[in-house]
Amino acid sequence: MAITLTHYLVLASVLFVIGLIGVMRRKNLLMLFFATEILLNATNIAFAAISHYIGDLSGQMFAFFIIAIAASEVAIGLGLLIVWYKRTGKIDLDQMNSMRG
Amino acid sequence: MLEPIHVALGSLNIATLAPMLIAIVGALSILIIDLAKGGLHKSLYVMIALLFLLLDLGALVDFGGVFLKNGTILGFFDVMLMDGIAILSQIIIVVGSMLFIPLALTSKRFHEYDYPEYFALFMFMIAGFQFMVATDNLIMIFIGLETASLALYTLIALHNRSKSFEAAVKYFTMGALAAGFYAFGSMILYAISGSVEINQIATIMAEDHYRNIGYVLLSMAFMIAAFGFKLSMVPFHTWTPDVYEGSSAALAGYMSIVPKIAAFVVAMRLFEFLVHSGVAWLQVILYIGVVVTMTASNIWALVQSDVKRMLAYSSISHAGFVMAAILIGTTQSNTGLFLYWALFSFTNLGAFTMLWVNRQKNLIAGQSSDHPYEKFSGMVKTMPMAAVMMGLFMLSLAGIPPFGLFWGKMYLIGSAVSSGYTVLALIMALNSAIAGYYYLKLIVFMFMKEPIVGYDQYYFMNASLSLKTIIGIAAVGTIFAVFAVNPLLKVITLFVYNSGY
Amino acid sequence: MEHYNVANPYFGVFVLFVLTFGAFYATTVIARLASRALAAKDTEKIKLTVYECGPEVTKQPNRISTQFYLFALLFLLFDVEIVFMFPWAIDFKLLGWFGFAEMMMFILLLAIGFVYAWKKGALEWHNIK
């Protein structure tokens, strides 16, 4: 059975949904970052696949940039997380509600 | 064997990159100066930043002249797109930044301004926003958006208080989710059209007679979610009050203006061709979004006990108000968008700077947030001039003539009426009437109540000459907007109309 | 470019997948609830403590220092930029001097960042606050 573009797109969608579920379910900041990475990388798969199947390179370029940006995001996110952990000793989202209303 | 590509430098039109490059070079030079000799006073960095922004502005004005003569300028393999709205929005971005950067020159010491990185990041952020608006390439928009956002998260966190970190983490996490939405939305657009340039996507879809309407709408759902986050439309607005409360007033004011105009421009590029093609779904969704955003945030603003949070909800409401322009989608309404935002910048600059000068280092006993209404009680007695200024900005925000925002509101409502959106116009007018109530609440506190002992010592604690100057500029801009409205409108219309919006 | 419609044979697979996912999730939840309901409750405290063969349970004395994270972050940032160099390297000849100039600019920017990190002491093991 040949693998078509549809397979890739379904894979990407499933991964994206998994990422979304992770974003909604996880209470651990680190897990939350993982989930957002899954979101972005799901998109990467789709971009690379589409790019291959329609013979246009801009999709792959998009994917490259997403990778770079995802890395920067992780860097910033982990930086914030470390500071937060140093200040409070926790990375639980439920502890993070000093502002409300 | 393929022939090497020869790229003639002239065809690149590298000049289109000039404004952003100026900002980036400014950022780098701040970093390099710091490396060469550390421990310099923050005013030096402020001056450097202002200098580069001035150059940036000069380049933009120059582009404006070229645009009016020759029309849209493309550059760098057609990735850069300098059309009227790009130039206009960049001018608003740069001028807004120039007005907000001097707010670093406070009389109290604040942690973040001791780092030259603060100013470098600020400049990177400006470059990011400029990239974002000066292109219709989805990749470039993404890069610009993320460059700016990542810098912004860091700037918020640099304020070094527990709430700031909390705000930064919240903003960051939601921003990452929004980035995911944006990427997925672009992916769908790319899948159905094979292009990442908005105008090409529009052409291909039109040729196709929107055969894939389902996928188009799905991608628009993702895009609305992504930009709804940036523009803080309900229900993607939840970050706004918390982030505003957590960050310093100066940065909160900045966030209420500059990132939003950038997002508005992209939203205009993305949504308007669909609105014009009569995609009813998008019109309905935007209609609901606009109305709900305006109304709900107004109601929430009513019950706030902190002025900064109130202003946060109020800026959500203002953004909803302006979003109506994109829904209407005529040249008149788009002109109104820029006019409104230009006037709003001055007024909000003033309002947030007033909060900033009253910033205290430590909360007194029983104080739950930085700027409760009680803090402004009887301000007219202790600082009459300051109270009058703050009152002025509130009146302008409430849309009372002849102050700045009244004209913006009037023009936008007028454009809604002349495009047949009568009910929308009515809702907009009603909402500005409701909004008057909570702005008035602050005025009541300032003018009608007795000062509360303990708070009064903090009035103008943080003021310095440059902050007062900024307030003065904001006040002048708000009061004399009457005389500026007409010339502004002429210029804006010229730019917007010639960009085809 | 082909277009997709719902009649695609793999759509069924997708639906099944989602359903399976849901069923799996439900099963785990039900199993957990059931075991919680059925399990005999033990109130003895000592039995709930973690078993660590003899010595008393202590806090992990040598947690991994955040230093490692910082290094990892820097590495990640500079490493990821390689993705832009691979395509360039493959088409190096094709892109010619223009491509070369562009890449040099890129590397220059990276170098500034590197020098900055270096000067700020981010690469020194002991000097980070």
Next chain:
Amino acid sequence: MELYLYIALFAPLVGSLYSALFSGSPKSQQVGIVASGLLFTSFLSSAILLTYVMSGHTVHVEMMTWMATGDLYIPFGFVVDQVSVVMMMVVTIVSTVVHVYSIGYMDHDKGFNRFFAWLSAFVFSMMVLVMSDNFAGLFIGWEGVGLCSWGLIGFWYHKESATWAANEAFIMNRIADLGMLIGIFLIYWNVGSLQYDVVFAEIGNLQPVIITWIGIFLFIGAMGKSAQFPLHTWLADAMEGPTPVSALIHAATMVTAGVYLVVRSNAIYDLIPNVGIFIASLGAFVALFAASMALVNRDMKRIIAYSTLSQLGYMFVAAGLGAYWVALFHLMAHAFFKALLFLGAGNVMHAMHDELDPFKMGGLRKVMKGTFVMMTLASVALAGIYPFAGFFSKDLILEVGFVEHHYVIYTVLLLTAGLTAFYSFRLVALIFHGEERYKLFGIHPHEAYKFMLVAMSPLLVLAIIAGSFKMTYFQLVMNLLPATQYHVHDQTTYWIMTIGTQLFVIAAILFAYKKYANWSNVPDGSSAMERSFFYKLLWNQYYIPKMYEEIFAKPYAELSRIAWKQIDLKIVDATVDAIANGIYKTGENTRDIQNGNLSTMLRWMVVGLVVLSILAVAFTVGYNAVGA
């Protein structure tokens, strides 16, 4: 002449800015003098303009363009024509007098400089309002006077009641302004311009329905400003402000802006006589209604405020019946004697150390001769005794009602005229005659400064002689307003009516004197009259403020509380949670998800996306179904 126009317009602004400069510094007499001087300049310029206009010219300038893009064109223009010049004269005369008077009245007040800044700013806004040549400018002035009035009512902001009254006035006016704004939009939308000349020339080409709506919405604005039923409650409460403010804003100028609007838009209202009848009926009702409340009130300033309300009703009757020039004439005459009355009341208040209850005064004529004479004459003018100003203007309105065959309105107005005479002289009698009841309270009254009395004298003169200008005035305004002469054709009927009215009014005055001139005790709510149903009804202002409180204010507060507590916290959050849980949590109970929790926020976002996607899919399915 343009120069004089600009002087008349901007001199008050200069005065305001000058005073504002000193608003932070302690009281200094020169601020008041400079501000008054500038207003006097403004008055002189207006007078010069008046002579110019009387020679048959008008001045029209276009200062600059406000907005001009595409099809939107709003110039910033001013016009001095026969109507606006009359208003300008009224505004500048009264405000000059009030300014000079305030130098004395506010002598001991800490906010002296601030007061003049607000007061002059008010005059400037009022001048913009009357001189604008288009609806947009009128609206600017309209909002401006509202704002200044807010600042002046709440001038003594340390008084809780003053703050409340200021906000009440502002909010009520804003509600009404919204109506007016809609009216202006309707005009712009249908006519394509806001210039008076263009609008009035083209209004006849519109559909009657649209004209009716325009008329109604504009009148809603006028109702707010002129405190017509049911938006009238703010005016009486606005008396919390300093008395000169009441004289200037809440008697002579701002509250008459509504009348001015209707007079100015006569071209519109001429086309919709039905709305006109409504206006007239409402006016007659308010005239009677307000007069009845004035009968029993025990607050000197409120009595005068209700009398203002009642007289505004008269003006609306005239305007509603198409006698625009009569309305404007009564507006002018009323401005003079009512401002005089208020300023006199101010003197009394000063003398009595801010005591407002006339039952606690009495016999003041011995110590306050000047004030006594002035207030009595002003009351005579108000009652409409020949040959004072009120006779010419008010009786004219009665005649209009009679000639136009609106006998009900006529009867109501006639009755009101009697009531007016009664309550005015009840007040005069209680304050100036009878026993010196103030001695019980240990007050030592004294006459006001000489210059204050001198400052008031122009008003006195005008209150006496304004009626004699009637024909000159008529010649002047008939260029612009429908020149209908209202004469009762049958001479006998005319004389019977006139003399009958006069006798009726005089009888009312005498009755008031008889009942109150020898009053000796301070009522404490125990007498039979005070316990009667009608007295209570009137005393409580027909329970209308209470009703507002119950019907609007409380539910509104409740609603916003519910919106927050129930909708936001319970329904919205719960919905989000429910959706999220419905999808992702099967057996497990929800954890407590609090507001301000990042997880909730992320769920909001995802739920938003999911809803949008579902809508997208639903739309597509529907679209395809329709397409297929």
